[in-house]
Amino acid sequence: xxxxxxxxxxxxxxxxxxxxxxxxxxxxxxxxxxxxxxxxxxxxxxxxxxxxxxxxxxxxxxxxxxxxxxxxxxxxxxxxxxxxxxxxxxxxxxxxxxxxxxxxxxxxxxxxxxxxxxxxxxxxxxxxxxxxxxxxxxxxxxxxxxxxxxxxxxxxxxxxxxxxxxxxxxxxxxxxxxxxxxxxxxxxxxxxxxxxxxxxxxxxxxxxxxxxxxxxxxxxxxxxxxxxxxxxxxxxxxxxxxxxxxxxxxxxxxxxxxxxxxxxxxxxxxxxxxxxxxxxxxxxxxxxxxxxxxxxxxxxxxxxxxxxxxxxxxxxxxxxxxxxxxxxxxxxxxxxxxxxxxxxxxxxxxxxxxxxxxxxxxxxxxxxxxxxxxxxxxxxxxxxxxxxxxxxxxxxxxxxxxxxxxxxx
Amino acid sequence: xxxxxxxxxxxxxxxxxxxxxxxxxxxxxxxxxxxxxxxxxxxxxxxxxxxxxxxxxxxxxxxxxxxxxxxxxxxxxxxxxxxxxxxxxxxxxxxxxxxxxxxxxxxxxxxxxxxxxxxxxxxxxxxxxxxxxxxxxxxxxxxxxxxxxxxxxxxxxxxxxxxxxxxxxxxxxxxxxxxxxxxxxxxxxxxxxxxxxxxxxxxxxxxxxxxxxxxxxxxxxxxxxxxxxxxxxxxxxxxxxxxxxxxxxxxxxxxxxxxxxxxxxxxxxxxxxxxxxxxxxxxxxxxxxxxxxxxxxxxxxxxxxxxxxxxxxxxxxxxxxxxxxxxxxxxxxxxxxxxxxxxxxxxxxxxxxxxxxxxxxxxxxxxxxxxxxxxxxxxxxxxxxxxxxxxxxxxxxxxxxxxxxxxxx
Numbered sequence: 120x121x122x123x124x125x126x127x128x129x130x131x132x133x134x135x136x137x138x139x140x141x142x143x144x145x146x147x148x149x150x151x152x153x154x155x156x157x158x159x160x161x162x163x164x165x166x167x168x169x170x171x172x173x174x175x176x177x178x179x180x181x182x183x184x185x186x187x188x189x190x191x192x193x194x195x196x197x198x199x200x201x202x203x204x205x206x207x208x209x210x211x212x213x214x215x216x217x218x219x220x221x222x223x224x225x226x227x228x229x230x231x232x233x234x235x236x237x238x239x240x241x242x243x244x245x246x247x248x249x250x251x252x253x254x255x256x257x258x259x260x261x262x263x264x265x266x267x268x269x270x271x272x273x274x275x276x277x278x279x280x281x282x283x284x285x286x287x288x289x290x291x292x293x294x295x296x297x298x299x300x301x302x303x304x305x306x307x308x309x310x311x312x313x314x315x316x317x318x319x320x321x322x323x324x325x326x327x328x329x330x331x332x333x334x335x336x337x338x339x340x341x342x343x344x345x346x347x348x349x350x351x352x353x354x355x356x357x358x359x360x361x362x363x364x365x366x367x368x369x370x371x372x373x374x375x376x377x378x379x380x381x382x383x384x385x386x387x388x389x390x391x392x393x394x395x396x397x398x399x400x401x402x403x404x405x406x407x408x409x410x411x412x413x414x415x416x417x418x419x420x421x422x423x424x425x426x427x428x429x430x431x432x433x434x435x436x437x438x439x440x441x442x443x444x445x446x447x448x449x450x451x452x453x454x455x456x457x458x459x460x461x462x463x464x465x466x467x468x469x470x471x472x473x474x475x476x477x478x479x480x481x482x483x484x485x486x487x488x489x490x491x492x493x494x495x496x497x498x499x500x501x502x503x504x505x506x507x508x509x510x511x512x513x514x515x516x517x518x519x520x521x522x523x524x525x526x527x528x
Numbered sequence: 529x530x531x532x533x534x535x536x537x538x539x540x541x542x543x544x545x546x547x548x549x550x551x552x553x554x555x556x557x558x559x560x561x562x563x564x565x566x567x568x569x570x571x572x573x574x575x576x577x578x579x580x581x582x583x584x585x586x587x588x589x590x591x592x593x594x595x596x597x598x599x600x601x602x603x604x605x606x607x608x609x610x611x612x613x614x615x616x617x618x619x620x621x622x623x624x625x626x627x628x629x630x631x632x633x634x635x636x637x638x639x640x641x642x643x644x645x646x647x648x649x650x651x652x653x654x655x656x657x658x659x660x661x662x663x664x665x666x667x668x669x670x671x672x673x674x675x676x677x678x679x680x681x682x683x684x685x686x687x688x689x690x691x692x693x694x695x696x697x698x699x700x701x702x703x704x705x706x707x708x709x710x711x712x713x714x715x716x717x718x719x720x721x722x723x724x725x726x727x728x729x730x731x732x733x734x735x736x737x738x739x740x741x742x743x744x745x746x747x748x749x750x751x752x753x754x755x756x757x758x759x760x761x762x763x764x765x766x767x768x769x770x771x772x773x774x775x776x777x778x779x780x781x782x783x784x785x786x787x788x789x790x791x792x793x794x795x796x797x798x799x800x801x802x803x804x805x806x807x808x809x810x811x812x813x814x815x816x817x818x819x820x821x822x823x824x825x826x827x828x829x830x831x832x833x834x835x836x837x838x839x840x841x842x843x844x845x846x847x848x849x850x851x852x853x854x855x856x857x858x859x860x861x862x863x864x865x866x867x868x869x870x871x872x873x874x875x876x877x878x879x880x881x882x883x884x885x886x887x888x889x890x891x892x893x894x895x896x897x898x899x900x901x902x903x904x905x906x907x908x909x910x911x912x913x914x915x916x917x918x919x920x921x922x923x924x925x926x927x928x929x930x931x932x933x934x935x936x937x
Contacts, residue, residue: 144718145748148737163904164722171781200713200753202724217780218714218832220725231781259905267910274936275741279734279834280906283727287718304609305627309553309696313573315611316629318692325688328557332684339554344609371626372580372640423627425688454888479863495572496668497689501676527683 120393120400122511123434123470129390130404130438134417136445137362140293144281147273149334150291151445155269159284162260166221168197170252173212173234173241174225177249188235188242197222212241221253228252260284270447292445298357299326300340302350302368302378303423308342321497322367322421322428329432333440335363345369350381358385359413362443365436368423370401378403378420386410387418394435395511397469398427398494402435417443424494430472430506453508453523457484463509463516470511477505477524486522503527529802529809531920532843532879538799539813539847543826545854546771549702553690556682558743559700560854564678568693571669575630577606579661582621582643582650583634586658597644597651606631621650630662637661669693679856701854707766708735709749711759711777711787712832717751730906731776731830731837738841742849744772754778759790767794768822771852774845777832779810787812787829795819796827803844804920806878807836807903811844826852833903839881839915862917862932866893872918872925879920886914886933895931912936 121129139153168174175191183189191212195205199218207213207224215221215228227247235242260266266284271277273291281289300323307317320342327337338361343353350369357364369378370392379387382405389405396402403420419436421428457477465471476487486507492499507524509516516522530538548562577583584600592598600621604614608627616622616633624630624637636656644651669675675693680686682700690698709732716726729751736746747770752762759778766773778787779801788796791814798814805811812829828845830837866886874880885896895916901908916933918925925931 144733145736148741160722162907164727165725169902169904198713198754200715200725218712218727254902254904258902259907266907271910273737274910275734275738275838276906276909276912276936278737279730279838280910282718282733283730283834283906285718285720285722285728303627304607306609309691309694311694313569313694316574316609318573318627319694321688321692324553324691325684327554328682328687329684332557345607425692429684429688493578493663493667495578495663497685497692498571498668498675500685501680501683501689503685527685 120395120468121391123394123396126391126394126402126404126435127438130435131442133390133406134439134442136292137295137443139290141288142291142293144278144287144289147289147291148275148278150273150294152267152269152271152273153290153292153445156266156286158260158262158264158266159286160260161257161262162283163254163256163258166256167254168215168217168219168221168228168252169254170228170230171216172228172230172252174207174215174222174228175212175243175247176207176209176225177227177247177251179210180229180243180246183243183246185244188244190237190240190242193236193239193241226250226253270445272446294334294336295362295440295443296336296338297330297363297365298338298340298361299323299330299365300353300367301342302345302366303342304344304346306342321425322423325425325429326365326367326432329429333437335440345374347377347381351384354381354385358407358416359410361416362414363436363440364407364416364418365421365432366418367421367428370403370420370422372401382407382418395469396434397466397471398422398424399431399434400469402431404435422494425497426500427494434472453525455484455524456521457486457505457507457524459516459518459520459522460485460487461490462518463488463490465509465513465515471509473507473509473516473522474500474503475505475507475524476503477526484524486524488516529804529877530800532803532805535800535803535811535813535844536847539844540851542799542815543848543851545701546704546852548699550697551700551702553687553696553698556698556700557684557687559682559703561676561678561680561682562699562701562854565675565695567669567671567673567675568695569669570666570671571692572663572665572667575665576663577624577626577628577630577637577661578663579637579639580625581637581639581661583616583624583631583637584621584652584656585616585618585634586636586656586660588619589638589652589655592652592655594653597653599646599649599651602645602648602650635659635662679854681855703743703745704771704849704852705745705747706739706772706774707747707749707770708732708739708774709762709776710751711754711775712751713753713755715751730834731832734834734838735774735776735841738838742846744849754783756786756790760793763790763794767816767825768819770825771823772845772849773816773825773827774830774841775827776830776837779812779829779831781810791816791827804878805843806875806880807831807833808840808843809878811840813844831903834906835909836903843881862934864893864933865930866895866914866916866933868925868927868929868931869894869896870899871927872897872899874918874922874924880918882916882918882925882931883909883912884914884916884933885912886935893933895933897925
């Protein structure tokens with residue numbers, strides 16, 4: 120049994136980013152850029168007006184104010200979308216719209232609200248400084264300069280920046296594909312009557328929902344009974360054709376050797392088995408090497424109890440997915456802290472994840488630890504909005520203890 | 529010009545949830561349940577073992593310990609997935625696996641690790657209490673009892689709970705559909721050489737990326753020049769066929785009446801225009817009534833500068849989308865606070881959103897306010913990981929001021 124920190128370290132050191140691929144910008148949101156990009160264009164690519172107003176020579180308006188307006192001759196109009204055609208001479212003002220190129224001769228824009236049109240003249244009620252309301256060429260981006268570094272996650276802000284450079288395709292690390300199999304002779308598919316001793320397959324749907332939310336394409340392999348032949352035949356189509364294979368159930372003490380032997384038929388190399396967490400101890404992780412013409416597949420054997428499976432997915436599989444996606448986590452997880460409103464007993468040898476109801480409380484948060492909680496209590500978990508951590512060796516949660524937590528969104 | 533609070537209040541009081549629809553469970557993640565559901569089954573539906581071990585009568589093992597083990601006769605095995613067939617009599621133990629039904633006669637399960645198998649007998653090294661390691665029928669859910677309330681968001685935990693009840697379809701509020709149009713005679717599509725005075729369409733891709741991330745299906749209407757006929761013809765296919773219409777650009781002082789008149793051709797009813805925020809003041813919001821056989825469409829006219837458009841989307845359009853999806857926000861936004869590491873000037877009459885680099889600092893966060901920032905500086909924004917708020921009337925941000933912020937993920 121290893122600590123959760125050790126498990127995360129082994130995941131991190133073993134799993135690397137998937138090979139890069141070209142994607143249209145419209146499909147790249149949330150992906151990581153695989154190579155640094157330099158700017159193709161200055162941004163803005165020409166001096167332009169930040170306001171609707173008038174382009175002028177600032178020196179013409181020295182001393183202009185509400186009390187002592189200065190009048191200039193209107194010499195034309197500069198709409199957005201066309202090159203500036205008219206130059207502004209001394210004593211002249213050009214009507215200009217937001218985003219339009221600043222005409223030759225002008226060195227400032229006065230916003231419309233500080234002017235008044237009187238026939239062919241414009242009265243100015245304010246003195247602009249040189250450069251006022253002009254966005255100079257290259258202010259935000261200079262052509263050839265670094266635009267975005269390899270490893271950047273493409274948020275809507277990055278997508279916008281790339282589009283503004285006329286970039287329609289990017290080299291990114293793709294989203295992983297995953298296959299999910301629920302195992303156990305007790306598992307029945309939905310839509311069938313439930314025979315004695317059977318339960319419905321809830322791990323497949325729940326794990327699939329979480330994976331899809333993280334941008335992973337999911338293949339649902341359904342369920343297989345506790346039978347090596349059936350299990351191997353359910354897994355076979357996924358080996359070499361998906362990046363990640365999740366098998367829920369069949370990894371507790373009694374089943375482990377048997378599940379492992381099924382995996383080994385496909386060339387499984389184990390990285391770890393058993394992590395000191397509750398829920399979730401019997402967690403199996405390793406790799407199936409790429410078959411000829413296929414891809415390598417990372418394999419997680421998840422515990423079969425529904426909450427053990429989901430918490431293991433969020434705590435251990437998700438970091439593996441983030442490694443595959445090339446994501447650099449800027450933010451430590453569990454950086455929020457809350458005060459326990461009630462006591463809760465803890466296991467001696469495992470870190471416990473606690474389902475809680477969290478709410479803001481003064482400058483921080485209060486955590487009601489839900490009692491009782493168990494790894495098969497699916498309904499209990501739907502009443503929680505937060506998952507707190509009681510670290511190994513804490514012994515017991517006492518009322519008032521400060522616990523790290525994350526939101527269950 | 530109204531305050532941002534007033535704008536949000538008007539969005540909230542005008543926009544309601546979309547009509548409910550039946551969805552397969554596999555497509556319902558993130559959706560809101562439109563009607564309360566009662567449980568169909570007890571969960572668990574039978575008393576079952578929480579461990580791999582032996583089902584026994586607890587009274588048979590009174591006083592058993594490592595020093596004084598008690599021996600019971602092995603009477604069979606109960607695998608998971610089958611009804612319990614063998615009863616446990618006094619002096620007997622039944623081998624039982626996790627999830628298997630507890631046999632008649634037994635009232636406790638002893639975990640395997642506290643036993644030893646010796647031929648046809650099992651030695652027990654511990655005294656269980658009655659009920660130990662048994663999950664009683666109905667412990668988590670009782671049939672007919674409330675399962676999930678209308679308004680619940682279906683996270684993976686809720687999906688798992690529904691699946692465990694054999695529920696394969698649910699009545700939910702669907703994800704909205706949106707159409708996005710960028711306007712401005714200066715806008716050129718990507719993949720074409722950039723003529724003088726032109727810029728590439730960056731709002732379409734950036735807004736689309738953000739909407740898709742929120743689960744909205746997006747139709748990209750491309751761009752239209754500042755021309756009422758062209759604009760109306762670009763918008764026409766979206767009216768009555770999508771829930772949300774976003775038009776970026778064409779809403780600043782000079783263009784407002786003209787954009788409004790294009791909207792009015794489709795029966796636009798204005799709810800508000802102009803919000804006291806920076807970036808983003810010229811924000812237009814209203815509704816186009818459902819044409820015969822179509823649906824009503826909420827319309828936002830967003831400012832054309834890229835950061836004004838994206839911040840307006842996140843601050844005002846997203847709440848409208850959440851209303852359409854029936855989401856009850858549990859968490860106040862901007863509940864995080866950080867200390868400003870530097871000063872920044874503020875506008876007198878508007879709340880300012882500030883692009884920042886945030887990092888953990890002691891028990892809280894430090895915020896480096898990026899200088900300079902402007903509503904067209906797309907590259908500047910890609911260097912930010914947080915957006916802070918300087919409320920109306922704050923005057924100026926001083927070093928050490930505490931500002932509410934949210935992550936830019």
